Amino acid sequence: xxxxxxxxxxxxxxxxxxxxxxxxxxxxxxxxxxxxxxxxxxxxxxxxxxxxxxxxxxxxxxxxxxxxxxxxxxxxxxxxxxxxxxxxxxxxxxxxxxxxxxxxxxxxxxxxxxxxxxxxxxxxxxxxxxxxxxxxxxxxxxxxxxxxxxxxxxxxxxxxxxxxxxxxxxxxxxxxxxxxxxxxxxxxxxxxxxxxxxxxxxxxxxxxxxxxxxxxxxxxxxxxxxxxxxxxxxxxxxx
Amino acid sequence: xxxxxxxxxxxxxxxxxxxxxxxxxxxxxxxxxxxxxxxxxxxxxxxxxxxxxxxxxxxxxxxxxxxxxxxxxxxxxxxxxxxxxxxxxxxxxxxxxxxxxxxxxxxxxxxxxxxxxxxxxxxxxxxxxxxxxxxxxxxxxxxxxxxxxxxxxxxxxxxxxxxxxxxxxxxxxxxxxxxxxxxxxxxxxxxxxxxxxxxxxxxxxxxxxxxxxxxxxxxxxxxxxxxxxxxxxxxxxxxxxxxxxxxxxxxxxxxxxxxxxxxxxxxxxxxxxxxxxxxxxxxxxxxxxxxxxxxxxxxxxxxxxxx
Amino acid sequence: xxxxxxxxxxxxxxxxxxxxxxxxxxxxxxxxxxxxxxxxxxxxxxxxxxxxxxxxxxxxxxxxxxxxxxxxxxxxxxxxxxxxxxxxxxxxxxxxxxxxxxxxxxxxxxxxxxxxxxxxxxxxxxxxxxxxxxxxxxxxxxxxxxxxxxxxxxxxxxxxxxxxxxxxxxxxxxxxxxxxxxxxxxxxxxxxxxxxxxxxxxxxxxxxxxxxxxxxxxxxxxxxxxxxxxxxxxxxxxxxxxxxxxxxxxxxxxxxxxxxxxxxxxxxxxxxxxxxxxxxxxxxxxxxxxxxxxxxxxxxxxxxxxxxxxx
Numbered sequence: 001x002x003x004x005x006x007x008x009x010x011x012x013x014x015x016x017x018x019x020x021x022x023x024x025x026x027x028x029x030x031x032x033x034x035x036x037x038x039x040x041x042x043x044x045x046x047x048x049x050x051x052x053x054x055x056x057x058x059x060x061x062x063x064x065x066x067x068x069x070x071x072x073x074x075x076x077x078x079x080x081x082x083x084x085x086x087x088x089x090x091x092x093x094x095x096x097x098x099x100x101x102x103x104x105x106x107x108x109x110x111x112x113x114x115x116x117x118x119x120x121x122x123x124x125x126x127x128x129x130x131x132x133x134x135x136x137x138x139x140x141x142x143x144x145x146x147x148x149x150x151x152x153x154x155x156x157x158x159x160x161x162x163x164x165x166x167x168x169x170x171x172x173x174x175x176x177x178x179x180x181x182x183x184x185x186x187x188x189x190x191x192x193x194x195x196x197x198x199x200x201x202x203x204x205x206x207x208x209x210x211x212x213x214x215x216x217x218x219x220x221x222x223x224x225x226x227x228x229x230x231x232x233x234x235x236x237x238x239x
Numbered sequence: 240x241x242x243x244x245x246x247x248x249x250x251x252x253x254x255x256x257x258x259x260x261x262x263x264x265x266x267x268x269x270x271x272x273x274x275x276x277x278x279x280x281x282x283x284x285x286x287x288x289x290x291x292x293x294x295x296x297x298x299x300x301x302x303x304x305x306x307x308x309x310x311x312x313x314x315x316x317x318x319x320x321x322x323x324x325x326x327x328x329x330x331x332x333x334x335x336x337x338x339x340x341x342x343x344x345x346x347x348x349x350x351x352x353x354x355x356x357x358x359x360x361x362x363x364x365x366x367x368x369x370x371x372x373x374x375x376x377x378x379x380x381x382x383x384x385x386x387x388x389x390x391x392x393x394x395x396x397x398x399x400x401x402x403x404x405x406x407x408x409x410x411x412x413x414x415x416x417x418x419x420x421x422x423x424x425x426x427x428x429x430x431x432x433x434x435x436x437x438x439x440x441x442x443x444x445x446x447x448x449x450x451x452x453x454x455x456x457x458x459x460x461x462x463x464x465x466x467x468x469x470x471x472x473x474x475x476x477x478x479x480x481x482x483x484x485x486x487x488x489x490x491x492x493x494x495x496x497x498x499x500x501x502x503x504x505x506x507x508x509x510x511x512x513x514x515x516x517x518x519x520x521x522x523x524x525x526x527x528x529x530x531x532x533x534x535x536x537x538x539x540x541x542x543x544x545x546x
Numbered sequence: 547x548x549x550x551x552x553x554x555x556x557x558x559x560x561x562x563x564x565x566x567x568x569x570x571x572x573x574x575x576x577x578x579x580x581x582x583x584x585x586x587x588x589x590x591x592x593x594x595x596x597x598x599x600x601x602x603x604x605x606x607x608x609x610x611x612x613x614x615x616x617x618x619x620x621x622x623x624x625x626x627x628x629x630x631x632x633x634x635x636x637x638x639x640x641x642x643x644x645x646x647x648x649x650x651x652x653x654x655x656x657x658x659x660x661x662x663x664x665x666x667x668x669x670x671x672x673x674x675x676x677x678x679x680x681x682x683x684x685x686x687x688x689x690x691x692x693x694x695x696x697x698x699x700x701x702x703x704x705x706x707x708x709x710x711x712x713x714x715x716x717x718x719x720x721x722x723x724x725x726x727x728x729x730x731x732x733x734x735x736x737x738x739x740x741x742x743x744x745x746x747x748x749x750x751x752x753x754x755x756x757x758x759x760x761x762x763x764x765x766x767x768x769x770x771x772x773x774x775x776x777x778x779x780x781x782x783x784x785x786x787x788x789x790x791x792x793x794x795x796x797x798x799x800x801x802x803x804x805x806x807x808x809x810x811x812x813x814x815x816x817x818x819x820x821x822x823x824x825x826x827x828x829x830x831x832x833x834x835x836x837x838x839x840x841x842x843x844x845x846x847x848x849x850x851x852x853x854x855x856x857x
Contacts, residue, residue, distance in 0.1 A: 052733055072736035082737055090730045092795065097723070104723050106739030111720070133850070153739060295654055346835050352653050353600050354834050357790070360602075361830025364783060364823065372821025475821075483665070486658060522673040529662040529669070536655050537647060 001028045002064075003189040004049065004080070004157045009058035011048055018044040020213035021058070026157065026189040031180070033200040033207035033221065034193045037234055041213040042193045043085060046159045050082045051075040062157070076106045081155035083146045085162045089134035096122060096130035098145055102152030114152075121148045125178060140171045144178075151182070158183075159191040164199050172196075176203050197225070209233065245493055249502030256509055267516045268509065269397045275508025276405030277470075279501050280463050282485035283411045284456035290495040291432035291452045294344060294355050298363035299485055300478030302457050306332045306464025307473045308370055311379055314468075321381060325465040332461020337454040344453065345446065363479065371475040380472035401470060408504070411459060412497050428452050432495065487532035507531065563703060567696035575695050577812050579702045579767070585804030586709035586760055588785035589797065590753040593716050596795050597746055598729035599649075600657045604757055604785055606664025609777035611637040611758025612765040613671055616684045621677070626690045630762045637758020638751050645750045649743060661782075668777035683772030690766040698767040705763045709756050713797040716749075725749065780823070784811075787826040790833045793842025802841060 005025035011018050019041045026032050034042050047053045049060055051072035060068045067075055081102070090098050096118050103114035122130055125144045137145065143163050150158055160179070164172050176199065183190045194200050200207060201221045209217040209224060211233040217224045224230055260268045285299045296302075309331060310324045343362060347355045386400045418425040431438040431448045439445050471477070488507065492499030507527060514524040566578055587604055594601055614636035618629040648659050671678045678684065691697035716722060724745040727735035732742055765771045784807070785800075792803025807829065814822040837844055 050737060052736065071741075072733075073739050073741045076737055076739035084731075084734055084737075088731045088734065090726050093723075093726055101723050101727050101735075101740070102738040104720055105727075105741075149738065153737075295658075343831060343835060350834075350838070353598075353657070354838060356600065356654050356657055357786070358831060358834045361787075361827050361834065363827070365827030365831055368821045368824035368827050370821075372818060372824050375820045483661065487662075490658075523669065526666055526669045529665045532662050533648075533659050533666075536651065536659055540651060540655070 002026070003028055003062070005061045006049060007059040007061070009045070009048055009060065010056050011044060011053065012056045017213050019048060019055075019210075022210070022213075022215045024208050024215065024218070026191060028156075028187050028189055029183065030206065031183050031190045031192060031204045033204035034191055034210065035197075035200055035207055036210035039212075040210040040233075042210055043161060044213075045210065046082060046161055046191065046193065050080055050159060073105070076102070076153050076155075077108075079153070079156040080159075081106075081150040081153040081157070082159035083150050083161055083163055085165075087142055087146050089137070089142060089145065091134070093134070094131045095127065095134060095137065095141075095145055098134060099148045099152050102149055103154075106153035106155075118148070118152060121151055124182075139166050140175070143167065143175065147179070147182075151186075155188065157189045157191070159193070161193045162195065163192075164194055164196060172199060179203060197221075201225075246496060246499045246502060249492070249499055249506065253502050253505040253509070256506065260509055260513065264513075264516060265395045266397050267512050270401075270515075271509035271512030272405060272505060273398075273401035273508075274512055275501075275504040275506075276401065276403075276408045277467075278481075278484055278488060278508060279408035279504035280404050280411055280466075281460060281481050282488040282500050282504065283408065283415065283497055284459040284463075285482075285485040286489040286492065286494075286497050286500050287415060287459075288453060288456045289489055290497075291428050292344070292348075292449045293432070294348075295359065295486060296456075297356065297359040297482055298339075298366060299359075299460065300480065300482035301363045301366035302332060302336065302478070303460045303464040303467060303481060304370065304473065304475065304478030305335070305366055306461035307468045307477070308374065308379075308464075310465040310468050311381065311473060314381055320383070321465050321468045325462045328465035329458040329462035332464065333454040333458035335461075336457020337450055339457075340450045340453040345449070348449070363482065367475045367479065374475070376475055378472040378474045381468055383469055386469055403466065407463070407466065408501060412501055415497055424448075424451065483532075484528050487528045487535070490532060491535045564700070567699055572695055575699050577809070579699055580812070581804050581808030582699075582702050582706045583760060583764065584784050584788055584808055585801055586706040587757060587781060588788040588792070588800035588804055589709040589713045590756045590760075591785045592789045592794055592796070592800050593713055594749055594753045595789070596716065596722075596725040596729060597749055599652075599746065599750075601660045601753075602657050602782055602786075603660030603664040605777050605779060605781035606660070606667045607637045607641065607754040607757040608761040608764070608781045609664070609671070609771075609773070610640055610667055611761030612771045612776035613678060613684075613761075614758065615762035615765045616686060616771045617678065619686055620684055626766060630690075630759070630766060633762025634755035634759040637761070638755030640758075641751045641754030642747070645747045649746045649750060664777060664782065668773050671777075672773045678773075681773060683770060683775070685770045686765070689769040701763055701767060705756075705760050708759060710797065710801075712752060712756060713800075717797055721745070721749065783823075783826055787830050787833075789840075791829050791840055793840030793844075793846075796842050799840050799842040806841075 002025050005023075007023050009022045010020055022045060034045065036042055044053070048055050051067070051070055051074070054069055058068070059066065062075070062078060062080060067078065090101070096115065099118040099121055100111070100114040103109045103117050104111065109117065119130060122128075125148055127141060127144050127148065134142070134145070147160070147163060164175060167175065179190065180203065182188065192200070192203060194203075204221060206219065207221050207224050208215055209230050216233060217227045217230050257268055257272070260271070281300070281303060285296060288294055288296050306328045310321050310328045313319060313324055313327075314321055339362065343358060344355075347358045387398065388400055389396055389398045419429045420426070427438070427443045428448050428451070430441075431443055431445050435445050438448075467473070488500050488503045491503040510527050511524045514520040514527065567575060570578065587608065591601060591604055611633035615629040615633045618624040618632045619626070624632060644663060648656060651659055672681055674680070689698065691701065716725070724740055727738060727740050728742055728745065735742060761776060764776065788803040788807050789800045790803070791807055792801065793799030807826070811822055811825055814825055833840060839847070
């Protein structure tokens with residue numbers, strides 16, 4: 001079943017087109033990779049579908065419903081969740097309190113229910129020491145907390161913006177397995193932005209490739225990675 | 240581009256208002272322009288600091304007040320005319336500004352913007368209360384003959400001394416423009432204002448530039464303090480209203496647009512002078528600035544959201 | 547920390563505060579009233595600050611409340627208690643209207659606009675001579691509660707109880723999560739479903755209503771209001787310094803800040819005829835530069851370090 005789709009989604013900043021005419025869709029249970037060279041518009045694309053910024057034109061549909069101009073907090077309540085590239089744990093809140101936020105506001109649970117749900121989420125991700133101050137967490141724990149925070153929205157669509165960055169090989173492997181389990185168990189549609197192609201290859205069922213804001217290729221990773229246009233985009237970006 | 244257009248609009252509006260008022264009530268125009276000169280001359284240094292150091296100095300008016308007090312006591316002790324004291328006052332305030340920058344502002348540059356706001360707010364209170372502590376809240380004035388010089392044209396008679404503020408404001412705006420575009424130091428300051436990180440990469444000492452700009456602004460407002468003393472009585476709280484008014488003008492002109500400050504000052508000066516001209520509206524004159532600052536800020540956020 | 551000990555201490559402090567009139571004379575009671583008033587204002591300022599918004603307009607809402615009470619009595623014939631209830635309603639309604647306009651502003655723009663609004667309120671009241679009494683202000687027939695020093699002290703203490711209760715509620719409820727999330731990162735907060743504008747509006751209205759109530763209490767306990775007395779910049783300045791010194795983003799910080807600063811400025815006032823407020827300026831500067839988390843923040847940090855060592 002299609003959870004999320006865009007049609008001709010476009011966003012220009014002062015004449016610069018960051019996302020140009022992108023149409024795509026994501027299905028239940030699918031892990032989709034969103035790749036492309038630096039500055040290709042991947043984060044802008046996520047910002048558009050999650051409602052952090054509004055498109056110049058085009059359309060965003062969530063479960064058949066038009067959400068193109070819906071504010072971010074309402075989309076969060078409907079079931080679109082995301083993490084951020086730059087992570088800012090909430091100061092003065094403990095690990096579990098950070099996770100509770102989504103539960104409290106996106107699901108409107110009371111504090112007690114939210115705490116119980118957050119504790120369950122943390123446990124499923126292997127997080128312990130829930131009352132710790134966030135300044136005492138390891139990188140892996142912070143990444144997991146960030147995922148737990150997004151999952152607290154109880155979403156059906158989840159975007160992960162470079163959650164693997166900064167992790168070592170073992171940690172990456174652990175987190176990949178967890179994301180796969182979560183997506184399967186919760187029947188999520190997951191969109192993943194990553195720079196490490198090994199992660200994309202292992203984690204995703206399908207990828208879309210953005211270059212200069214345009215969608216230039218789409219399909220399973222093995223197939224897309226042999227696409228001459230994609231190779232050129234990456235080489236061009238590197239040169 | 241946008242600032243240029245705004246400057247043009249402000250100038251045209253100001254001129255149109257001026258002509259209308261000149262025909263109807265000439266003294267209103269004259270006093271309005273004189274007042275505008277005073278406002279602009281005090282606001283321009285604040286605009287300089289905001290444009291380059293990116294700090295809203297809520298102690299701005301207090302710098303002027305302190306310079307005015309220093310001048311007052313120097314003049315009382317030596318019998319000197321405050322006019323002669325303008326340059327020494329500027330020098331002393333520059334040094335004071337530099338020290339204040341080094342001791343406080345500099346340490347808060349990397350802190351959140353709100354910390355800077357609260358810091359300068361606190362500095363302003365500290366300065367005015369220190370003066371209050373040492374010299375009490377008594378008002379002080381130096382009486383000068385030439386201040387009351389007046390001219391009569393036809394049936395209208397008006398004081399001319401305060402035109403000096405208009406001249407000073409215009410000189411400041413022009414001088415700063417030359418400084419920022421023609422001198423090495425000025426160009427460096429402009430570069431720092433636009434992009435501190437980039438300026439640091441090309442070898443400009445950002446901290447030193449900030450310090451110098453802060454000192455220059457202090458010098459200008461300090462000179463104005465001496466000049467202010469020729470016209471008005473002073474007391475510890477005399478400076479603080481000018482902080483708000485200066486900020487209003489700077490915000491209206493747009494950050495980094497010094498000539499625009501002149502234009503907005505004329506508009507406001509005349510509006511105030513107009514309200515002051517009638518008994519029924521006299522008390523409302525002070526409200527013009529505050530309504531305007533809110534309108535400007537709200538208008539600008541509306542525009543932001545549209546783009 | 548030991549929760550029971552804290553509870554016992556809070557209870558003892560409360561009992562002491564309530565029973566103060568039994569053993570304190572007129573002067574200490576007057577000082578206490580001032581301290582309590584500023585403590586309550588500092589709490590309300592801090593409550594909004596927890597969302598990251600700095601208001602420079604406390605005096606504006608305080609003054610509005612003061613005039614709402616005074617004019618409620620004089621022009622609408624309200625009874626004393628009704629006029630007290632009218633103050634927060636009026637200030638809250640004003641805040642609701644203003645909030646719609648200004649709560650999309652951030653950082654210095656919000657702060658400057660609140661400062662300008664306070665000035666506008668003052669000037670308007672100054673100029674509506676026939677209705678507000680103009681610069682000379684208005685005088686009530688008498689002070690509330692027969693002017694009993696003890697009763698007026700308790701009335702002010704009641705105002706503080708409202709502020710304390712609200713602050714404590716903010717710390718224990720969804721407000722805590724909403725405001726902390728907004729302060730830290732608005733974008734991330736939105737992605738977690740936080741309706742930022744709604745929470746800011748609620749916070750602004752609640753804190754403004756309490757500031758208005760305190761203004762009403764002030765008028766009822768002194769029997770008069772003039773634009774210069776109730777819109778005095780000190781009602782903005784002192785709470786700010788108090789909360790900064792004691793420690794922002796907490797209930798306990800402003801409480802201790804008010805006791806420390808209130809008593810020391812009272813002490814200075816006796817010795818310095820002019821400029822005793824210099825201590826407020828100095829404290830703001832020193833705290834911002836050297837201990838932005840305030841005394842409570844320092845204590846918390848020290849405690850955490852001690853706990854770390856114990857582990």
